[in-house]
Amino acid sequence: MSLTNSIEQAINNKLIEKHGQDILISLDKKNSLISLGLLDSLDFISMLMEIENSLNLDIDFEEADPVQFTSYSGLIKLLSESTNA
Numbered sequence: 001m002s003l004t005n006s007i008e009q010a011i012n013n014k015l016i017e018k019h020g021q022d023i024l025i026s027l028d029k030k031n032s033l034i035s036l037g038l039l040d041s042l043d044f045i046s047m048l049m050e051i052e053n054s055l056n057l058d059i060d061f062e063e064a065d066p067v068q069f070t071s072y073s074g075l076i077k078l079l080s081e082s083t084n085a
Contacts, residue, residue, distance in 0.1 A: 003079075007080060018039065029073040031071055060082065061078075
């Protein structure tokens with residue numbers, strides 16, 4: 001499984017855990033998971049820590065735009081690129 005697929009699966013698992021399988025059908029991947037009310041800030045941080053630990057990533061958010069990385073697609077892009085730095 002590619003890194004991108006592993007990241008997607010981790011995010012999907014967290015969303016399914018909180019909202020059930022159907023959440024993936026109507027998921028708006030461009031808007032903030034927090035603003036949409038899908039994850040609160042603690043859930044989001046917890047999910048990031050789980051992804052970092054399980055995929056052995058070191059995520060640097062210093063220059064990342066919070067509006068971008070809190071969205072599903074933005075987070076996948078940021079995490080996928082973090083290994084190419």
